[in-house]
Amino acid sequence: MIKPYDIALSDLAAGAGGTVVTLEGDPELRVRLLEFGFCPETRVRVVRRAPFGCPLEVEVGGSRFSLRAEAASSVRIRHG
Amino acid sequence: MAEPRARASSDARTIALLGNPNVGKTSLFNQLTGLRQKVGNYPGVTVERREGRLSAGIGDLSLIDLPGVNSLAARAPDEQVAVDVLAGTQAGVTRPDGVVVVIDASRPRRGLFLTSQVMELGLPTIVCLNMVDEARRDGAIVDAGELEEVLGLPVVGTVGTKVRGVRPLSEALSTGALGMPHEDRLVDVPGIQGLPSPSPERWARLREVVDAGDLADHEATTRYTWVRSVLDRVQSQRNATRGGSDRIDAVLLHPIVGPLAFLAVMGAVFQGVFALADAPIGWIESAVGACGQGVGSVMPDGLFSAFVVDGVIAGVGGVLVFLPQILILFFFIGLLEDSGYMTRAAFLVDRPMRAIGLSGRAFIPLLSSFACAVPGILATRSIEDRRERLITTMVAPLMTCSARLPVYSILIVAFIPQQTVLGFLGLQGLVMLGLYLFGMALGALAAFFIDRALRRAGLQSGILEMAPYRMPGVRSVVIRLWVRGSQFVKSAGTVILLMSIVVWGLMTFPRTEDVGDDPVARAEAQANTAAGRIGKFIEPAIEPLGYDWRIGIGLLGSLAAREVFVSTMNVVYAVEETEDEGATARGVGRAMDRARWDGSDRPVYDLATVLSLLVFYAIALQCLSTVAVVYRETGSVAWTVGQFAGLTALAWLCAWLTYIVAI
Known part of the structure; x- marks a missing residue:
């Protein structure tokens, strides 16, 4: 269930971060994201956005990834 | 480092290198094998097959450099090949006698995830913490002894870009210091019981159970929980800092400076392939011409002489003439890949390239195709997604290559009137420009339609790791050039x-x-x-x-x-x-x-x-x-x-x- 205080990783401004609550959307994409380390209870942070706003550079577990907005939108996080 | 817990037999003959993309695995492989390597494709798939013999007089040991993978759960062709090789089910490859899991010492998290998977396959295993010098510099200390303890496997630290830095691994391999994974060290995925002991059968059975029960999320999360518990024991420090790399990114990924720097870098690459290659191409052409003349003058005039001079020698020249562009392009690609800029470049142009169904990765192959489609298509190898690689290959020849220029110019100069349009634009130049734009537009359209036609042929996540910048190793770049060049001559050259x-x-x-x-x-x-x-x-x-x-x-x-x-x-x-x-x-x-x-x-x-x-x-x-x-x-x-x-x-x-x- 999506709780009202959960927002998508793709909605964060550059520099903002949060904690992964859950992943939703396409099952294959979900597993991919999990394999890259976007697991529940993990801290994530948007480092910056590319020109045109997409993709996002996201930090998780000490690594940084280039993540397209669609993929980032399936990562639900708790802000702060 | 502590004595490994278990030793496999020391007559291990073939060892596979496994690791995430971007952990410096290929540099490590190049460092270990030098020029003694063979590069090809696995049959039926466009996954690169690399094998080499270990240098430094260690005896009869051959290395297989597996494709860089994020997981062994086999959703992509690269992963499938890696699993098949490790399980011994890949056609034409005997099951390796052991596996080296290469982990980035500064960011061990994903590597440990992969380790937890490979341990289930029941191969003698050694864990290699690569780039330990960077990790030390950036304050990410992994206690290798403690890691050996936790995993029950031998662990070595290496610096894959330096000759001396790979010695710990080559020594471990030569003494056969690999350890068999213990069943009680494996990740226990709750809800899955009754699996056989570590072996390809266990892995296959696990995949079946996971797929049948829709447990993939559950499995991945459990593995990362295990990884966290391992890191809690072996990592006294926090994650690596990225100070220097961050300062470079502040410039190269800056909203305004970044795209300008990108254009400058790409301009340099293009200029290199287009202009720098000119002189060596001229040398090759005149050398081939001289060779043909020399042979022609000693052979009696006739059919056979014509065959040798105009058929064979000119044909060989026609192959060699591609080498300058290929080598220059791969020199630049080597620098960009090894330094870490390539993923930044892909990041910057991903959005515009997506409009036609491609990603930022396709930019350099298409750019090079304006010089020549041959090096351009060879460069599609740096595109990880198979479908995108195919689309790029299909549309690359529509980019106006330099071989079209003589044809264009002879027709334009002879038949397009030399007049000015709108007062300042030369008509001849406009036609030339129009032909360039026409090719690009058709290429974009073709890419768009092929992409549409291939939809659902496999979801692409488009996730790329943006590793910190790193000084490229000269040896690795040179070896790569040699391998690329000789591979082109041997495989495409003969055709x-x-x-x-x-x-x-x-x-x-x-x-x-x-x-x-x-x-x-x-x-x-x-x-x-x-x-x-x-x-x-x-x-x-x-x-x-x-x-x-x-x-x-x-x-x-x-x-x-x-x-x-x-x-x-x-x-x-x-x-x-x-x-x-x-x-x-x-x-x-x-x-x-x-x-x-x-x-x-x-x-x-x-x-x-x-x-x-x-x-x-x-x-x-x-x-x-x-x-x-x-x-x-x-x-x-x-x-x-x-x-x-x-x-x-x-x-x-x-x-x-x-x-x-x-x-």
């Missing part, structure tokens, strides 16, 4: 040579004896060859485009290389060849201008025909070298033939439309 000999044969046989140097006699002899006859035979097919059979010969000759059109026209129109290339070119232009349709006064080259011919050359895949490379890279006859037929049909259609509209 190109064969095809160019066939084209030479068509252009030569049946032969008219004693032609001498008289241009008119040479023109008649040319008309009598197989190519001349084919030209006449296909005249009905190309007449709607406004071409007569002489242009047909030119089209056939172009198959060896597009610029051959010009020299074929020299022969066909009996132009006196002189030392002065400019004068010869003007001569061809005048001869074309005088050309008439057989049995009439109608000029062959009216404006409609010229425009139609320009359009035809902009689209048609008039280049057997490209066809050879596409075949080698895709490994698919269907795609190769489909591309050739598709582009030829499209060229015919567009040229026909141009002719009709212009006439």
Whole structure:
């Protein structure tokens, strides 16, 4: 269930971060994201956005990834 | 480092290297094997197969460099190959005697995830913490002894970019210091019981249970929980800092400076492939010419001498002539990949490239194709997504390559009036620019439609790791160049040579004896060859485009290389060849201008025909070298033939439309 205080990783401004609550959307994409380390209870942070706003550079577990907005939108996080 | 818990037999013969992309695994492999490596493809898939023998006199040990993977759960072809090799089910590869899991010492999290998977396969294993020097510098300390304790496997630290830095690993491999994973160290996925002990059967059974129960999320999360517990024990410090790298990114990924820097870097790459290659190409051409002359002068005049000089030696030259561009391009790609800028470049242009169904990764291959599609298509190897690699390969020949320029310029200079438009734009230049834009637009359209047609052929996540910047290792870049160059000569080169000999044969046989140097006699002899006859035979097919059979010969000759059109026209129109290339070119232009349709006064080259011919050359895949490379890279006859037929049909259609509209 999506709780009202959960927002998508793709909605964060550059520099903002949060904690992964859950992943939703396409099952294959979900597993991919999990394999890259976007697991529940993990801290994530948007480092910056590319020109045109997409993709996002996201930090998780000490690594940084280039993540397209669609993929980032399936990562639900708790802000702060 | 602590003594490994278990030792495998020391007669291990084949060892596989496994790791995430971007952990420096290939540098490590290059460092260990040097030039003693073989690169090819796994049968049926476009996944690169790399094998090499370990240097430093360790005896009989061969290394397999597996494709970089994020997981062994096998959703992508690369992962499937990695699992199949490790399980011993990959055709043509015997099951390795052990596996090295390469982990980035600064960011061990994902590597440990992969380790937890490979441990289930029951192969003697050693964990390699790579780039320990960077990790130490950036304050990410992994306690290797403690990690050995937790995993129950031997652990070594390496610096894959330095000769001395890989010694701990080569020593461990030479003494056979690999450990068999213990069943009680494996990740216990709750809800899954009764699996066999570590073995390919266990892994296959686990995948079945996970797929049947829709437990993939659950499994991945459990593995990362395990990884966290391991890191809690072995990592006293926080994660690595990225101070230096962050400062570089602040500039290179800056909203305004970043794109400008990107353009500058790409401009340098393009200039390198386009201009730097010019001189070495000239040397190769004159060396081949001199070699042909030398051989021709010692051999008795005749058919065999013509075969050796014009067929074989010229054909070999036609292969070698690609090397400067390929080597220069791969030098730049090596620097960009190893330094970490390549993922930044992909990040910056991902959005615009997506509009046509590609990603930022496709940018450099397409850019290089403006110099030549051959190195461009070879460069698609740096695109991880298989489908995207295919689309890029299919549209690359539509980018205006330098071999089209002689054809364009001879037609434009001879037939497009030298007038200015809008007061300052030269019409000739505008036509040239138009042809470039036309190729790009068609390429974008083709990419868009192929992407549409291939949708759902596998979801691509488009996730790329942006690793910190790193100084590229000279040795690794040099080895890569050598491997790429020799691989091109060996695989695509042989096909190109064969095809160019066939084209030479068509252009030569049946032969008219004693032609001498008289241009008119040479023109008649040319008309009598197989190519001349084919030209006449296909005249009905190309007449709607406004071409007569002489242009047909030119089209056939172009198959060896597009610029051959010009020299074929020299022969066909009996132009006196002189030392002065400019004068010869003007001569061809005048001869074309005088050309008439057989049995009439109608000029062959009216404006409609010229425009139609320009359009035809902009689209048609008039280049057997490209066809050879596409075949080698895709490994698919269907795609190769489909591309050739598709582009030829499209060229015919567009040229026909141009002719009709212009006439």
